[in-house]
Amino acid sequence: MITGYTTGVFDLFHIGHLNLLRAARGLCDRLIVGVTTDELTQKDKGKLPLIPFEERIQIVRAIEYVDIAIAQSGSRDKYEAWLKLQFDIVFVADDHYGEDRWIEWESRLMQHEVKVIYLPYTQGISSTILTGQVK
Secondary structure: OOEEEEEEEEOOOOOHHHHHHHHHOOOEEEEEEEEEHHHHHHHHHOOOOOOOOOHHHHHHOOOOOOOEEEEEOOOHHHHHHHHHOOOOOOEEHHOOOOOOOHHOOOHHHHOOOOOOOOOOOOOOOHHHHHHHHHH
C-alpha cells in the first residue's frame, strides 16, 4: 500500500484545493492530509484563516479523495511529519518547486526513499486571491 501525504491551510476551500487532493489520491492508495492549525497559520503567515480550524478539517475530511485528515501543528517540516507518519510520497503544488525549504525536505526525504511529487498549481485561484476580492 502506497501512502501519500499533503498539507494545506484549506481556507475558503476552492477548486485548486480539490484539484490537488484529486491528483494526489490518484497517485497513492491512501492519502493523509495535514490541515494547518490556526496557530501555525498565524505564526507562518501573520494572519488567521477566515474559516476556523475545526470547520476546515471537517470540510477536508468530507472530501472523497481524503482517507485521513489530521492537524498540522507546531511545524510545517515535512521530514518531521514523515518521522511520525511514515508516508511513501509527499505531494506539493508546483508553485513551491525550488524553494529552499522544499529543496532541504526533498534531500532529507530521499534518504528514506520518500518521493516528492510536484502537482500542477491551479492558476488564477487561491485563498489569498479570494480574500483580496472580499475586502
